[in-house]
Amino acid sequence: MNGNTVLDIQGLSGGYSLNRPVLHDVSFQVNPGEMVGLIGLNGAGKSTTMKHILGLMTPQKGEIRVRGKKRDEDSETYHGSLAFVPESPLLYDDMTVREHLEFTARAYNVPRGDYEERADRLSRIFRMQDKMDSLSTQLSKGMRQKVMIMCAFVARPSLYIIDEPFLGLDPLGIRSLLDFMVELKEGGSSILLSSHILSTIENYCDRFVVLHQGSIIAQGTLEAIEAQAGTTGAGLEDMFYTLVQGRD
Amino acid sequence: MDLMKLRAERRSRFWGKEVLPYLGYVLQSGVAALMLFALIVFSAWYTSLVQHIPAGLPIRWIMLVLFVPLTVNSSFRTYLAPADTVFLLPQESRMKSYFQGSWTSGVVYKLLGLALIFLISWPIYVRSDGQPKPFWLFLLVLIALKLLASYGCWKELRMVSRRAAFAYRVLRYVVLALCVAAWIWQPAGRSLIFIVLLAATYTAALRLPAKHPVAWERLIAQEKVHSGRVLMVLGWFVNVPGREQRVYARKWLSWAGNNIPWKPEAAYRYLLMKSFVRSDILGIVLRVGILAAFLAWWQRGSNVGIGIYWFFVFLAGIQLSSLLRFHSESFWLHVYPIAPGSRRRNAIKLAFQIQLTFAAVTWLPLLGAGLERMGTVLMALLGGIVLCLLSRFFASRKKTEDDEDDE
Numbered sequence: 001m002n003g004n005t006v007l008d009i010q011g012l013s014g015g016y017s018l019n020r021p022v023l024h025d026v027s028f029q030v031n032p033g034e035m036v037g038l039i040g041l042n043g044a045g046k047s048t049t050m051k052h053i054l055g056l057m058t059p060q061k062g063e064i065r066v067r068g069k070k071r072d073e074d075s076e077t078y079h080g081s082l083a084f085v086p087e088s089p090l091l092y093d094d095m096t097v098r099e100h101l102e103f104t105a106r107a108y109n110v111p112r113g114d115y116e117e118r119a120d121r122l123s124r125i126f127r128m129q130d131k132m133d134s135l136s137t138q139l140s141k142g143m144r145q146k147v148m149i150m151c152a153f154v155a156r157p158s159l160y161i162i163d164e165p166f167l168g169l170d171p172l173g174i175r176s177l178l179d180f181m182v183e184l185k186e187g188g189s190s191i192l193l194s195s196h197i198l199s200t201i202e203n204y205c206d207r208f209v210v211l212h213q214g215s216i217i218a219q220g221t222l223e224a225i226e227a228q229a230g231t232t233g234a235g236l237e238d239m240f241y242t243l244v245q246g247r248d
Numbered sequence: 249m250d251l252m253k254l255r256a257e258r259r260s261r262f263w264g265k266e267v268l269p270y271l272g273y274v275l276q277s278g279v280a281a282l283m284l285f286a287l288i289v290f291s292a293w294y295t296s297l298v299q300h301i302p303a304g305l306p307i308r309w310i311m312l313v314l315f316v317p318l319t320v321n322s323s324f325r326t327y328l329a330p331a332d333t334v335f336l337l338p339q340e341s342r343m344k345s346y347f348q349g350s351w352t353s354g355v356v357y358k359l360l361g362l363a364l365i366f367l368i369s370w371p372i373y374v375r376s377d378g379q380p381k382p383f384w385l386f387l388l389v390l391i392a393l394k395l396l397a398s399y400g401c402w403k404e405l406r407m408v409s410r411r412a413a414f415a416y417r418v419l420r421y422v423v424l425a426l427c428v429a430a431w432i433w434q435p436a437g438r439s440l441i442f443i444v445l446l447a448a449t450y451t452a453a454l455r456l457p458a459k460h461p462v463a464w465e466r467l468i469a470q471e472k473v474h475s476g477r478v479l480m481v482l483g484w485f486v487n488v489p490g491r492e493q494r495v496y497a498r499k500w501l502s503w504a505g506n507n508i509p510w511k512p513e514a515a516y517r518y519l520l521m522k523s524f525v526r527s528d529i530l531g532i533v534l535r536v537g538i539l540a541a542f543l544a545w546w547q548r549g550s551n552v553g554i555g556i557y558w559f560f561v562f563l564a565g566i567q568l569s570s571l572l573r574f575h576s577e578s579f580w581l582h583v584y585p586i587a588p589g590s591r592r593r594n595a596i597k598l599a600f601q602i603q604l605t606f607a608a609v610t611w612l613p614l615l616g617a618g619l620e621r622m623g624t625v626l627m628a629l630l631g632g633i634v635l636c637l638l639s640r641f642f643a644s645r646k647k648t649e650d651d652e653d654d655e
Contacts, residue, residue: 054583076512080585090579092519094495094526096502103522106515107584135497135526 006190011062022048024215035191037201040211046194083152087164089144091136098132108155122150142168160191202236251346258327274485307376319393320424322401324354406459423450501525517594545613554628561632564606565639568599600640607632
């Protein structure tokens with residue numbers, strides 16, 4: 001393990017029942033300034049992996065460290081080091097967009113001045129200026145997803161866990177998100193991103209982890225994945241297809 | 249598909265599986281016993297009031313204040329669920345049979361409640377009013393007005409335009425208030441003519457706005473509100489799983505909570521304050537506060553006023569205890585770096601601060617008793633503060649399932 005590793009998962013097995021683990025001996029790392037794509041079919045274990053990282057599920061075997069800390073060692077530091085964007089927006093019906101951002105900033109101990117600056121910038125990037133004082137119930141699904149993304153980005157932790165962020169976003173929203181993720185990555189933040197839109201993430205992620213039926217079947221850079229898939233000159237989608245084909 | 253049967257099944261599932269299991273705990277809880285005690289005290293006070301009615305009691309105003317809300321308020325339980333927009337939509341033309349039960353139960357139970365309150369208020373009315381209306385005629389007029397309000401409310405739910413629905417809601421309040429006032433103040437014959445004419449005009453006006461055959465989304469949202477309220481009331485006595493509450497925008501209160509200290513330990517209090525100012529609880533606390541202030545001012549010269557004041561401070565404490573159950577299933581409270589135990593500590597602190605403010609504000613009318621009762625009035629305030637402290641003490645001692653998640 002690299003001493004600077006932001007996320008380190010070693011030998012993770014876990015699931016909803018002891019007898020039937022969903023994940024089998026999963027190990028991978030995410031380093032500073034790195035964007036890692038977590039890809040797999042429906043039910044491959046991507047969301048279960050993320051739930052384990054978030055501390056919503058307890059590993060049956062193995063361990064997860066975020067910036068060298070396990071969740072049970074220091075829960076506040078652990079959670080303060082990561083932010084999550086879920087697949088479906090989870091917002092409080094009784095709060096406005098601005099209040100969601102402010103609540104997040106308060107919880108993550110972001111100084112008030114930084115919060116105001118970031119909130120202002122994010123609202124411009126995601127074209128939400130005129131919705132900042134709207135209740136979340138008055139927003140469209142895409143806008144709700146934007147609020148989730150803005151909340152994660154206002155916190156500025158070391159690690160972002162992002163699950164299917166493009167669902168419901170308009171093309172401009174997708175572009176803004178990708179640009180902002182690149183900016184964060186260049187600033188030293190780490191991103192673990194799950195998506196089925198392989199053609200999009202292919203050009204943005206530094207490495208990929210391919211999950212299939214709860215196990216890692218390939219991981220590494222695009223070139224490494226290509227070598228493991230045994231393809232030449234193919235895109236990520238074709239590599240992925242080759243890797244999972246015939247494994248059921 | 250038997251739609252009447254479907255509604256009946258949903259109804260029995262809600263009351264049988266979601267409410268009934270908690271009723272035993274409600275009866276066992278000390279709060280329920282205390283409410284019973286309060287009922288007995290009220291009965292004794294009311295009996296004494298009926299026997300010694302103060303001169304110049306504004307009985308007509310009291311009857312107006314009592315019966316306008318009771319006749320106007322209408323609601324319907326439909327037990328509709330979000331998925332019905334997909335699965336029941338093909339049955340839209342047959343939904344009348346589904347809603348038949350909603351209409352019947354929405355009207356019958358409220359009529360029984362109305363009749364009960366009327367029976368209770370009758371002795372004081374008949375003894376105080378110089379020219380009381382006949383008992384049966386009064387009751388029949390109230391029943392007719394209640395039916396009119398329910399009909400109006402049902403039509404409002406179907407209106408396409410939200411603005412029209414709101415305008416008709418205001419109209420319903422105005423029409424019913426005028427009818428009740430006319431009945432109380434005017435001679436029976438004249439007021440009956442007025443009521444019939446006004447009711448006919450109102451009914452004709454209800455035909456004008458465009459209406460949905462079934463206002464699915466509005467009915468589903470209303471159902472969520474009603475079921476949430478039932479569980480909220482249960483939540484005063486026992487811990488029930490959280491349900492979504494109705495949200496009121498209340499832009500004029502958007503500043504509330506902004507001055508809460510900017511630190512992670514107080515982040516949850518910020519969230520809770522925002523939720524509180526947009527919740528049903530605030531509305532209830534405000535209404536209870538106004539009633540408490542009015543009654544305390546009315547009885548400011550006697551110890552009954554102090555008893556009323558303490559009772560309402562206690563009642564506010566029960567209502568504010570709902571804050572402890574807010575966001576009990578919130579995903580983000582597990583993911584955000586919020587200190588263990590912070591949720592419960594903040595909820596108790598906020599509930600205490602609000603109850604203390606309530607105790608201070610509703611105490612002010614007692615000052616109207618003058619300097620000669622200043623000692624007693626100050627003791628009343630002290631008692632109010634003690635009640636707030638007791639609420640905080642019991643809230644911090646009460647173990648809930650949330651604690652396990654929290655700590």
